[in-house]
Amino acid sequence: MAGAAALRRAARRVIRPLANASAPSRTLVQPERFLSSQASPEHRGRAVVSGSELGLYPPERIRNFSIIAHVDHGKSTLADRLLELTGTIQKGHGQPQYLDKLQVERERGITVKAQTATMFYRNTVETSESHGTDSPSYLLNLIDTPGHVDFSYEVSRSLAACQGALLVVDAAQGVQAQTIANFYLAFESNLSIIPVINKIDQPTADPDNVKAQLKRLFDIDPSEALLTSAKTGQGLSQVLPAVIDRIPCPPGSCDSPVRMLLLDSYYDEYKGVICHVAVVDGAMRKGDKISSAATGRTYEVFDVGIMHPELTPTGVLYTGQVGYVITGMRSTKEARIGDTLHQAKSIVEPLPGFKPVRHMVFSGVYPADGSDFDALSHAIEKLTCNDASVSVTKETSTALGMGFRCGFLGLLHMDVFHQRLEQEYGAQVISTIPTVPYIFEYGDESKVQVENPAALASNTGKRVTACWEPTVIATILIPSEYVGPVIMLCSERRGEQLEYTFIDAQRALLKYRIPLREIIVDFYNELKSITSGYATFDYEDSEYQKSDLVKMDILLNGQPVDAMATIIHNQKAQKVGRELVDKLKKFIERQMFEITIQAAIGSKIIARETLSAMRKNVLAKCYGGDITRKKKLLEKQKEGKKRMKRVGSVDIPQEAFHELLKVSNSK
Numbered sequence: 055m056a057g058a059a060a061l062r063r064a065a066r067r068v069i070r071p072l073a074n075a076s077a078p079s080r081t082l083v084q085p086e087r088f089l090s091s092q093a094s095p096e097h098r099g100r101a102v103v104s105g106s107e108l109g110l111y112p113p114e115r116i117r118n119f120s121i122i123a124h125v126d127h128g129k130s131t132l133a134d135r136l137l138e139l140t141g142t143i144q145k146g147h148g149q150p151q152y153l154d155k156l157q158v159e160r161e162r163g164i165t166v167k168a169q170t171a172t173m174f175y176r177n178t179v180e181t182s183e184s185h186g187t188d189s190p191s192y193l194l195n196l197i198d199t200p201g202h203v204d205f206s207y208e209v210s211r212s213l214a215a216c217q218g219a220l221l222v223v224d225a226a227q228g229v230q231a232q233t234i235a236n237f238y239l240a241f242e243s244n245l246s247i248i249p250v251i252n253k254i255d256q257p258t259a260d261p262d263n264v265k266a267q268l269k270r271l272f273d274i275d276p277s278e279a280l281l282t283s284a285k286t287g288q289g290l291s292q293v294l295p296a297v298i299d300r301i302p303c304p305p306g307s308c309d310s311p312v313r314m315l316l317l318d319s320y321y322d323e324y325k326g327v328i329c330h331v332a333v334v335d336g337a338m339r340k341g342d343k344i345s346s347a348a349t350g351r352t353y354e355v356f357d358v359g360i361m362h363p364e365l366t367p368t369g370v371l372y373t374g375q376v377g378y379v380i381t382g383m384r385s386t387k388e389a390r391i392g393d394t395l396h397q398a399k400s401i402v403e404p405l406p407g408f409k410p411v412r413h414m415v416f417s418g419v420y421p422a423d424g425s426d427f428d429a430l431s432h433a434i435e436k437l438t439c440n441d442a443s444v445s446v447t448k449e450t451s452t453a454l455g456m457g458f459r460c461g462f463l464g465l466l467h468m469d470v471f472h473q474r475l476e477q478e479y480g481a482q483v484i485s486t487i488p489t490v491p492y493i494f495e496y497g498d499e500s501k502v503q504v505e506n507p508a509a510l511a512s513n514t515g516k517r518v519t520a521c522w523e524p525t526v527i528a529t530i531l532i533p534s535e536y537v538g539p540v541i542m543l544c545s546e547r548r549g550e551q552l553e554y555t556f557i558d559a560q561r562a563l564l565k566y567r568i569p570l571r572e573i574i575v576d577f578y579n580e581l582k583s584i585t586s587g588y589a590t591f592d593y594e595d596s597e598y599q600k601s602d603l604v605k606m607d608i609l610l611n612g613q614p615v616d617a618m619a620t621i622i623h624n625q626k627a628q629k630v631g632r633e634l635v636d637k638l639k640k641f642i643e644r645q646m647f648e649i650t651i652q653a654a655i656g657s658k659i660i661a662r663e664t665l666s667a668m669r670k671n672v673l674a675k676c677y678g679g680d681i682t683r684k685k686k687l688l689e690k691q692k693e694g695k696k697r698m699k700r701v702g703s704v705d706i707p708q709e710a711f712h713e714l715l716k717v718s719n720s721k
């Protein structure tokens with residue numbers, strides 16, 4: 055390895071503010087029982103921590119850090135290794151990516167929710183702050199964050215509780231689009247950033263090239279980079295010493311009334327609302343009364359503790375610590391993320407909260423079977439308790455009945471939400487074509503934000519005088535040979551080039567301003583396919599721009615299907631209209647009568663297909679008299695019917711709605 059000595063020297067050079075001057079008056083004792091890296095095997099993984107033991111960790115013995123990276127660069131695996139190294143979980147606990155707890159996270163291999171784990175660690179590697187085996191024990195809060203662009207909101211929230219971040223970069227793939235986005239999130243939050251070049255065990259690993267990229271893009275001194283393999287364990291012993299040495303301790307005053315930032319909340323069937331908090335000042339004990347700065351309501355603290363990594367009651371949380379609190383809150387709506395919780399009756403300055411969530415994509419969510427509305431309503435209510443970033447309002451569609459209009463952070467977020475509804479609550483849903491929030495101005499100069507294209511119909515009396523659509527700044531990293539096709543793709547998608555640079559001899563970085571609508575469906579797939587999978591892509595929201603938008607209706611036998619209406623750029627309407635009509639023809643089953651399928655803008659028909667009449671006889675091929683087989687086929691047909699939506703006199707299978715999602719954007 056490039057040498058522990060070199061790393062130590064590098065470590066000494068980086069910013070290392072010490073504890074806040076107003077920090078603790080608590081006595082510092084060596085909490086030997088937490089020295090898990092040296093503890094006996096039976097001691098490891100013990101999740102019993104008392105409040106008095108927690109009190110042994112004043113802010114200067116605490117480090118709060120996040121792991122941030124591009125998707126799949128190894129954050130969760132690195133988090134696993136650190137949890138093992140500190141004895142927080144057993145080695146070979148049989149469940150890789152321990153902190154990815156949701157079923158969808160395990161199935162998709164992605165992190166969706168940020169997770170926190172408290173570890174206890176004694177630094178045995180000499181650093182500028184510690185002195186070998188005499189070094190004290192530290193309390194480390196590790197926050198594993200999602201890598202996908204849709205969940206960058208989770209990342210920025212997590213960073214608010216941290217003073218530092220491990221920026222993990224794959225040694226073979228190098229810096230990718232989300233590496234850049236996450237670096238800037240951490241940089242703008244003033245965090246100390248420790249670059250970790252991971253996966254150095256891979257045959258194609260090229261750490262020197264990655265160091266050069268880090269220098270060029272972020273001005274990171276190459277000697278600061280740690281080289282690791284979360285798979286083989288190589289280099290991992292350097293990570294936590296660097297965390298202790300290079301990341302400042304949390305600021306805050308131990309003697310002030312308690313003040314904490316509400317980082318996240320979720321609903322637990324047995325325990326009620328559980329809030330994750332970062333204690334900024336003072337201490338919070340079981341039995342204390344705390345108030346919410348946002349609502350003014352006061353609650354009693356029923357339980358308080360740390361995530362070690364499961365909920366571990368401690369009866370108290372001190373300044374600088376990150377943990378959970380359970381109060382009498384009845385719903386997560388009371389637990390507003392970004393709120394300041396503080397000692398009741400004290401007057402405190404609220405902490406800077408978070409930017410409000412901006413919903414990028416809206417879609418209608420309806421029960422596949424209309425009679426399941428109550429069940430769906432219950433499922434959505436429960437799920438939003440654990441995913442506060444979804445907005446939900448009731449809506450009614452003539453085609454689909456009663457349902458909900460939901461706002462999501464992006465398409466993956468929408469997909470994950472649907473999957474969780476199905477997996478965790480058994481809900482069968484139909485979702486409508488996703489749309490972005492447009493702004494329309496009418497003749498009377500009133501402006502409305504339109505999140506449901508069908509809603510535009512109610513304004514037909516008014517003349518639209520102008521419309522605006524949201525745009526994003528997209529960052530795309532690609533091997534240089536793909537620059538041409540990517541530029542073509544972006545201009546087809548109405549993108550405006552903002553930047554074109556090379557990050558090294560082989561790779562280019564492109565920045566485009568693109569209308570959000572153009573990227574929400576299928577852009578990423580197409581980008582991947584034209585670059586043989588090499589492109590990486592990230593975006594951040596940008597301003598609204600004036601645009602020439604029209605509402606396109608889909609008509610079945612002359613009747614508009616409100617759930618299939620979409621708002622689209624005028625120039626693209628014809629092409630997309632044809633594709634939608636064509637797709638529907640393939641998915642709607644022939645019926646006893648002829649069906650015309652049309653796309654229309656106002657009264658102008660822009661695409662049309664006809665489906666001829668036919669009676670579908672499922673028993674047609676079932677010769678002979680095997681009654682059980684016939685019954686089975688009829689049962690299957692009945693089951694299929696349940697998944698149909700009757701629109702006017704036409705039955706539309708659920709799959710047709712799903713397929714429409716795929717063509718709802720132009721190619």
Ligand SMILES: Nc1nc2c(ncn2[C@@H]2O[C@H](COP(=O)(O)OP(=O)(O)OP(=O)(O)O)[C@@H](O)[C@H]2O)c(=O)[nH]1
Nearest residue numbers: 125126127128129130131164165201253283284285
């Ligand atoms: N060869 C090698 N593979 C690794 C290493 N670290 C992680 N991996 C593998 O890389 C893949 C992605 O790892 P994760 O830890 O899930 O990556 P992540 O960054 O958490 O991914 P997201 O949560 O989706 O953002 C998994 O198959 C890991 O087993 C490493 O050091 N070497």
